[in-house]
Amino acid sequence: MPTPRLLIIGLDCMEPSLVFEQWQDDLPNLSRLMAQGSYGRLESSTPAITVPAWSCMMSGRDPGELGIYGFRNRRSRAYGAMSISDGRAVKVPRLWDILGEAGWRVAALSVPGTSPPYPINGQLVSCFLTPNKDVPFTHPPELAEQIHAWMPDFLLDVPEFRSEDKARTLQNIYALCDQRFTLAEKLLHQDALDFLMLVDMGVDRIHHSFWKPMDPRHPQYEPGAAFANAIHDYYVYIDKRVGELLAQCDDETAVLVVSDHGARPLMGGICINEWFIREGYLVLKETPTEPTPLDQVEVDWSRTKAWGAGGYYGRVFLNVQGREPQGIIPLAEYETTRTEIAEKLAKIPAPDGNPLPNRIMKPQEIYQKVRGIAPDLIAYFDELAWRSLGTVGTGKIHSTENDTGPDDANHAPFGLMIFHDPLKPRQGQVLEGAQLYDILPTLLYRYGIDAPSGLRGKVLPV
Missing domain, CATH: 3.40.720.10 (Alkaline Phosphatase, subunit A)
Incomplete structure (x- = not known):
């Protein structure tokens, strides 16, 4: 042998x-x-x-x-x-x-x-x-x-x-x-x-x-x-x-x-939670004046439908009644809300307004089984050329800086x-x-x- x-x-x-x-x-x-x-x-x-x-x-x-x-x-x-x-x-x-x-x-x-x-x-x-x-x-x-x-x-x-x-x-x-x-x-x-x-x-x-x-x-x-x-x-x-x-x-x-x-x-970052705020899906009790991780900010969960996590790709979580502690999306509206958010995320453009080829995926459609607590949506911005930034406080959707330290590549x-x-x-x-x-x-x-x-x-x- x-x-x-x-x-x-x-x-x-x-x-x-x-x-x-x-x-x-x-x-x-x-x-x-x-x-x-x-x-x-x-x-x-x-x-x-x-x-x-x-x-x-x-x-x-x-x-x-x-x-x-x-x-x-x-x-x-x-x-x-x-x-x-x-x-x-x-x-x-x-x-x-x-x-x-x-x-x-x-x-x-x-x-x-x-x-x-x-x-x-x-x-x-x-x-x-x-x-x-x-x-x-x-x-x-x-x-x-x-x-x-x-x-x-x-x-x-x-x-x-x-x-x-x-x-x-x-x-x-x-x-x-x-x-x-x-x-x-x-x-x-x-x-x-x-x-x-x-x-x-x-x-x-x-x-x-x-x-x-x-x-x-x-x-x-x-x-x-x-x-x-x-x-x-x-x-x-x-x-x-x-x-x-x-x-x-x-x-x-x-x-x-x-x-x-x-x-x-790495072309830049999409500030996913800033986008959720702008679109009315995420409501903060107070807006920070500098980039701050979402879990360090007070969120008004009674008026929030969705939030996101940063990383090389975007993860979206929905605030569902009976599932999250203060969920507000009725189960009967879960799928339509999820699809609506997916379609809107797919249309986030580049900073110059030109379209980006974003891919927004539902775990149930891409995996053989879905175990544990999966994101409700997985977002690839321009096939990962843009990463997802979870911080809030910039007021902008696009960023040239990574929020976790210097990073040249995705x-x-x-x-x-x-x-x-x-x-x-x-x-x-x-x-x-x-x-x-x-x-x-x-x-x-x-x-x-x-x-x-x-x-x-x-x-x-x-």
């Missing part, structure tokens, strides 16, 4: 157009995998964000079935009761669980959705949602001691990556990348692993921090600015680390390089996949119509393992 049989290199947010088109000639290892295998754009989950996308990919379930609609989810129907969804929200087996059950020795390193760590048939290092290194972050627990011995300054994420201290941010992005790839190499040497998966969050962090100086499409682009090559150079570095990791594997190891979503320049609905199986060379086959949900059924089929019932994806011809 090759060691490992299967290697997955997850690169959070890696953008297909940069790998497949713009910089392909500068990425020899990824290009070789493409030339010998299959590759293509990979449609992400909706929403196209880290949490829930990796859990969707590894479980073959959509956010509705997982009941995870973003980093933060409503805990209850109380107003403002949002909390971060960590790994405990995932109630279904993921790829490493299924392989472990089939007798494979597995390792999962920093895959989003694995904090807190839990027992698997091998080793697990939890993800960037781990609060700090004082809490358990490995399975088995003693693995943490070994990691500390190898890497005393082990990072769980890039600290405060939404910062103006760009040099420090860049240094930490490279440190995080080196630690993940080095840890993978050490564990491959130490254990006869059948499966190893790592996820590097550095790609996502570098996009959010350094997209503006790279991309002439960015509204605040300045030619010749500092750090103009930061993202390109990091892609080249990642490619080198991929090559070094592959050199530690057998000639028969199958390799999947995958991202959970892509990236694009997510894009397509990530990428490159799959090379030395036993089945595909000679540069381009995959069309691949979705993130297809990864699990495809890999289980490849290794002759029965897939759980009710998966959303299909088996890809790789």
Whole structure:
């Protein structure tokens, strides 16, 4: 048996157009995998964000079935009761669980959705949602001691990556990348692993921090600015680390390089709650004079029909009688009100008045099941070129600034996949119509393992 049989290199947010088109000639290892295998754009989950996308990919379930609609989810129907969804929200087996059950020795390193760590048939290092290194972050627990011995300054994420201290941010992005790839190499040497998966969050962090100086499409682009090559150079570095990791594997190891979503320049923000105020759906008892999070403002719930949450995409919640504590929309009017708001949101234009291609979705129409407390509507403003801002107090619908700190990029609905199986060379086959949900059924089929019932994806011809 090759060691490992299967290697997955997850690169959070890696953008297909940069790998497949713009910089392909500068990425020899990824290009070789493409030339010998299959590759293509990979449609992400909706929403196209880290949490829930990796859990969707590894479980073959959509956010509705997982009941995870973003980093933060409503805990209850109380107003403002949002909390971060960590790994405990995932109630279904993921790829490493299924392989472990089939007798494979597995390792999962920093895959989003694995904090807190839990027992698997091998080793697990939890993800960037781990609060700090004082809490358990490995399975088995003693693995943490070994990691500390190898890497005393082990990072769980890039600290405060939404910062103006760009040099420090860049240094930490490279440190995080080196630690993940080095840890993978050490564990491959130490254990006869059948499966190893790592996820590097550095790609996502570098996009959010350094997209503006790279991309002439960015509204605040300045030619010749500092750090103009930061993202390109990091892609080249990642490619080198991929090559070094592959050199530690057998000639028969199958390799999947995958991202959970892509990236694009952030054109600005749509102040969703300002729009609700203007349209009469949201009523405040007092209007703040500076940008303020909605949960720090007194809302007149007796006159409010809807409110929104900020983030890479917009989430809309309706104030329904008998459902929310002070709901005012009668259940009989729920669907017409929801449709009316969706149609109006879809027409929010660009600042110059030109239409934007906004997509407003009802969870019941895009998910197989809807569990937990879902938003009533999910809003993609210009396919995520504009993010949703939840703060109130500006009096404006459009903003050029992000309300959670400096941010150059937003997510894009397509990530990428490159799959090379030395036993089945595909000679540069381009995959069309691949979705993130297809990864699990495809890999289980490849290794002759029965897939759980009710998966959303299909088996890809790789």
